Amino acid sequence: MESINLQGLSSASREERRERLIEKLHQLGRYPDKYRTRIWRILLGIPQNQQAFKEITSKGVDPAIKALLSKNLKSSDSKQRKIIDLLEQLRVFPSLSMLRYDRRITIEWIFHMIYPFVELLFDTNETLSFEIILSILFNWYQHYWDEFPNPSTKIMNVISVLLEYWDNELYTHLLSYNIKIQDYAWTMIKCSFARILTREDWLELWDHLLSNDEPSFMYFFLIAYILIARDVLLGMTSKRQVSEFFTRANIVNISKVLEISHKLEKETPLSISPKFDIGRYKPLSKYGKEYKLDYNASLTYHRNQQDDIRDWILEQEKEIIKKRTEGSGIVRRLFPSKV
Incomplete structure (x- = not known):
């Protein structure tokens, strides 16, 4: 695998270093094992x-x-x-x-x-x-512990809304057999996705998650993984079947799943996107005797985004209603050869 020259990044700002590393990630698909820890340190x-x-x-x-x-x-x-x-x-x-x-x-x-x-x-x-x-x-994992040891209602609602929007047929099928979001999504999250992916795929996933300044991208990946497996899941009729599927490493094209994840992130209406509930990445503060987040790192982003969101929230909600009436048409766009 092609190497990455990290020496030229030392004098750049965190944003500039991040952009250059993401460019390399898009070229290589994943970061070289030799440099991964150093790259994660820079990204975070x-x-x-x-x-x-x-x-x-x-x-x-x-x-x-x-x-x-x-x-x-x-x-x-x-x-x-x-x-x-x-x-x-x-x-x-x-x-x-x-x-x-x-x-x-x-x-x-x-x-x-x-x-x-x-x-x-x-x-x-x-x-x-x-x-x-x-x-x-x-x-x-900022909301992971909200209702510990039970699944976080906030996180489960985020995933439920996204799945219902992107694949109402699959969402309805699972519910009809009393298979709830927490029966499969929570299993994936609480082990940091390590159970459902091979080691190499897991490393590639976290390369992409940590390269995205939106921690909410993790939930788009989770939905993409579910959608990739929709044909298998539509054939399941019990919690046991679904639970077993999401507690083993399945053979998937991780690059394809990540490609779909980015598409979901880009095309999901802001009115149901978890971006604003989860917030942008905030690094740890450099100073002090206790670990805190540096909230100033993302103030400009939120100020600019909130100025825009009011202008198009109604338009996005209309789009949701329109696409829900199309049923599985959304899935057809993502998987034209499958449906």
């Missing part, structure tokens, strides 16, 4: 805030973490120490520290969510590993 604007990291690591050890790892990992697992460190640090993550739920269950959920990233970041220094994972939790 990782601050390497040693002061905040030191503050977190001084909090002590949670016994629930070691109890969890003894159940999930072999004592000789070389990644065990890395995961222990990360979980010890993540337990003070603001959204988690406020949870009034069994600590062991909370930690176990985080374990399954971050494990795919730990495998990638195993040889990376502690601060960088922690900040990459924390940036992902803050942005791509």
Whole structure:
């Protein structure tokens, strides 16, 4: 695979560096394994805030973490120490520290969510590993814990509205057998999509997710993955069948799924798009003794977008009504050879 020259990016702004890297991503389809961690650091604007990291690591050890790892990992697992460190640090993550739920269950959920990233970041220094994972939790999983341990109503509604809009036939079919969004979408999200993709496809997916300053793109990918499998899903009539399908790595053309994801993101009416509920990516603040998001990084974007949205929201809503009456015509545009 073609290499990427990262030296010329050091003097550029984060936006300029991001644009050049995305250009390479479009050319190559994915980032080279050799440079992936460095590229993710650039894309996420990782601050390497040693002061905040030191503050977190001084909090002590949670016994629930070691109890969890003894159940999930072999004592000789070389990644065990890395995961222990990360979980010890993540337990003070603001959204988690406020949870009034069994600590062991909370930690176990985080374990399954971050494990795919730990495998990638195993040889990376502690601060960088922690900040990459924390940036992902803050942005791509910001509403994940709203109703923990139950699926987030906000996230489920986002996915439900998108699926109903883009494929009403499939949406109705699944509901007719009492197969709800949380029966399949939540399964994919809570393991960071690692269960449904091969390792190589998973890396390519997250290259694209982290290159998109809109964390909501993750939900367009989820819908695209469901649509790719629509023929199979239309033949299913039980929760068990659907659950099994979404807990194994299926053979898919990941590049095609990502292509459809971008199409969905582009063509979804703003009135039902999750972009404004989820918000644009916000990097971690570079300074201070605790990790916070730098909200100033996206103020201009939101101000400009909100000036526009009022002018065309009614037009978009009319378009929704029109396309819903067309039934599966929307799917025909995405899959002309299938329907």
